[in-house]
Amino acid sequence: MLSLTCLGGAGTVTGSKHLLTSGDTRLLVDCGLFQGLKNLRELNWEPLPVAPRSIDAVVLTHAHLDHCGYLPRLLLDGFNGRIHTSAASRDVAELILRDSGHLQEKDADFANRKGFAGNKPALPLYTEHDALRTMQSFTSVPWHQPVPLPGDATLTLRRAGHILGAATAQIDIAGTRIVFSGDLGRYDDPLMHDPEPVAEADYVVIESTYGDRLHSRQDPTEALGEVIERTVLRGGTVVIPAFAVGRAQELLYHIWKLKQGGRLKNVPVYMDSPMAINAGSVFQRHPDEHRLTHYDSVAVGAAATAVREVEHSKALSANRYPKVIISASGMATGGRVLHHIAAYAGDHRNTLLFSGFQAAGTRGRKLLEGAREIKLLGRIIPINAEVQELPMLSAHADSNELMRWLSGFTRPPRKVFIVHGEPEAADALRWRIKQELGWPASVPLQDRSYSL
Numbered sequence: 001m002l003s004l005t006c007l008g009g010a011g012t013v014t015g016s017k018h019l020l021t022s023g024d025t026r027l028l029v030d031c032g033l034f035q036g037l038k039n040l041r042e043l044n045w046e047p048l049p050v051a052p053r054s055i056d057a058v059v060l061t062h063a064h065l066d067h068c069g070y071l072p073r074l075l076l077d078g079f080n081g082r083i084h085t086s087a088a089s090r091d092v093a094e095l096i097l098r099d100s101g102h103l104q105e106k107d108a109d110f111a112n113r114k115g116f117a118g119n120k121p122a123l124p125l126y127t128e129h130d131a132l133r134t135m136q137s138f139t140s141v142p143w144h145q146p147v148p149l150p151g152d153a154t155l156t157l158r159r160a161g162h163i164l165g166a167a168t169a170q171i172d173i174a175g176t177r178i179v180f181s182g183d184l185g186r187y188d189d190p191l192m193h194d195p196e197p198v199a200e201a202d203y204v205v206i207e208s209t210y211g212d213r214l215h216s217r218q219d220p221t222e223a224l225g226e227v228i229e230r231t232v233l234r235g236g237t238v239v240i241p242a243f244a245v246g247r248a249q250e251l252l253y254h255i256w257k258l259k260q261g262g263r264l265k266n267v268p269v270y271m272d273s274p275m276a277i278n279a280g281s282v283f284q285r286h287p288d289e290h291r292l293t294h295y296d297s298v299a300v301g302a303a304a305t306a307v308r309e310v311e312h313s314k315a316l317s318a319n320r321y322p323k324v325i326i327s328a329s330g331m332a333t334g335g336r337v338l339h340h341i342a343a344y345a346g347d348h349r350n351t352l353l354f355s356g357f358q359a360a361g362t363r364g365r366k367l368l369e370g371a372r373e374i375k376l377l378g379r380i381i382p383i384n385a386e387v388q389e390l391p392m393l394s395a396h397a398d399s400n401e402l403m404r405w406l407s408g409f410t411r412p413p414r415k416v417f418i419v420h421g422e423p424e425a426a427d428a429l430r431w432r433i434k435q436e437l438g439w440p441a442s443v444p445l446q447d448r449s450y451s452l
Contacts, residue, residue, distance in 0.1 A: 002020070002173065002452040003449045004020060004449070006019075006417075006444045008043070009420045010443075010445055011423055011446060012034070012360075013357065013359050013420055014032060014034045015043065016030040016032040016067050016419070017070070018205060019050065020173065020178065022173050023151070025150055025153065026055045027058075028055050028058045028059070028074075029058075029169060029205075031060070031070045031074055032069050032070055033069030033070050033125075034066075035066055035359055035361075035362065037360055040361065041361075055079055056081050057081045057149050057150050058071070058083045059083075059085070059149070059169050060089060061089075061168065061181075062085075062089050062092075062162060062166035062183060063085070064246075065096055065100060067183070068096060072126035073130075081137070082137055083134075083138045084147070085138065086157055086165040087286070089165030089166065090135075091165070092164055092279065094131075095244070095245065095282065096245065096275070097131035098132060099275045100131065101124065101126050101128035101130055104124035104127070105127055107122070107334065108123055108124045109122075141157050144156065153173035153174075154173075155170070156170040158196040158198060161194055162192065163245055164246065164286060165286070166183060166192075176202045176203070176452055177201050177203075178203045178205065181206040182207065183396060184396070184401065185395055185396070185397060186395065187397075187401055190250070190253055197405065197408030197409075202414050204409070204416045205419055206402065206416060206418055207421065208418045208425050208428075209420060210357070210396050210398040211399055211402060211427075212429070213398055213425070214398045216392040221254045224390060225263055227351060228258075229263070229264075230351075231322070231349070232322040236348075236349030236350040237324070238323075238325070238350070238353055241332045241337045241355075242330050243395075244273050244279055244328040244330075245276070247355055247356050247393065247395060248276035248326055251355060252280075252304055253292075264324075268321070269323070270316055270323065272307040272313050272316060272340070273328040273336065313336050317340055325337075330356050331362035331365070333364075342377055342379075344385060345382070345385045346383075348385060350385040351385055351386040352388070353390065354367070354388070356393065356396075357396060367383065368387060399428070399432065403432060403433075403437075406433065407437070412439050413439060414440070415439075415440045416441040416442075417442060417443075418444075419443075426443045427443060429441075
């Protein structure tokens with residue numbers, strides 16, 4: 001008997017974990033951290049409903065934290081199989097997981113020193129050392145070539161766009177073909193290739209981050225330039241929380257285009273994220289995974305001053321000269337950007353600019369919903385700065401683009417499972433699939449098994 005169980009990413013955009021079970025074989029597709037709302041974050045500390053040692057292999061569609069961030073914990077709890085992903089995703093995962101472990105160690109230490117942990121010492125979910133050990137379990141998978149998985153299954157990866165190395169995953173097992181979209185990227189993106197079509201599947205598991213929305217068609221370079229120039233004219237600084245892999249590079253691309261057009265001549269731009277800086281070198285190591293030439297890739301990286309040292313980062317927070325600071329994390333849940341928000345959010349001349357999806361419960365979501373104060377670094381920070389977003393910079397396909405990818409199937413699947421979306425977005429996509437394609441579709445519930 002073949003079944004699908006969503007251990008995460010059901011009714012939320014975080015914590016993606018999808019378990020395929022066939023007889024004694026268990027395959028886990030993605031293994032992400034829950035983020036955002038406290039009740040979701042607490043799930044990271046709960047044991048999985050299945051024993052990690054009983055999972056035979058993991059398939060990783062891409063290396064964002066909400067898809068790969070639980071992997072070190074999975075190993076700590078007993079998983080001893082292989083993690084299958086594209087070569088570029090393997091390299092990105094090393095950056096993401098090491099940084100995640102490092103930040104968790106720092107956050108635990110900070111909580112203990114400041115007394116946030118109460119009577120019990122705060123502990124990291126895993127450490128940077130645990131993340132490094134996890135990398136030994138990775139196996140790189142070539143594009144378009146079926147490779148064996150445990151249980152006589154096979155895996156075929158195709159490019160999904162979205163970020164470097166992102167893939168859709170086709171798993172053939174027990175005479176059935178299941179295709180997982182992972183996170184689908186945009187069509188005609190300036191950096192990433194278009195999502196590749198898939199011809200056939202018995203079942204499709206598709207993300208729905210923007211299942212109820214369409215992205216603006218406004219020129220993102222122009223939109224970014226307008227926000228920066230408006231802020232600088234009033235003597236302010238633009239702070240941009242950005243995902244270190246994907247969004248940071250796209251922001252640099254648009255800033256590079258602005259500078260090529262003679263704009264931002266006297267505006268200093270800083271990339272205050274060692275991980276984003278390192279991600280730029282990963283882009284150059286995988287030239288076939290994006291649209292940039294080697295020359296342009298180097299030029300885009302040079303569009304901002306790299307900030308690696310903590311002291312330099314602190315100096316940026318103290319310096320009130322107009323500038324642009326790009327820093328992680330993208331939803332303002334951790335990292336150096338928190339210190340920049342604390343430094344600049346109280347001044348009306350400054351701008352906090354968000355450029356990607358903000359999950360429920362994150363500081364980014366609260367700010368976009370109009371919060372006039374937020375709790376940050378153990379204190380309450382007033383919000384007087386302008387708060388803006390550039391949704392057209394999202395690396396996620398919108399509702400029309402999700403439907404475009406689905407229309408590439410040459411025959412209807414038996415069923416579509418809609419995951420990795422908040423309830424309204426997932427149900428809106430379910431309705432579109434039913435009305436426009438006539439396919440059976442449903443939104444699975446967390447931890448409930450569905451027979452295939």
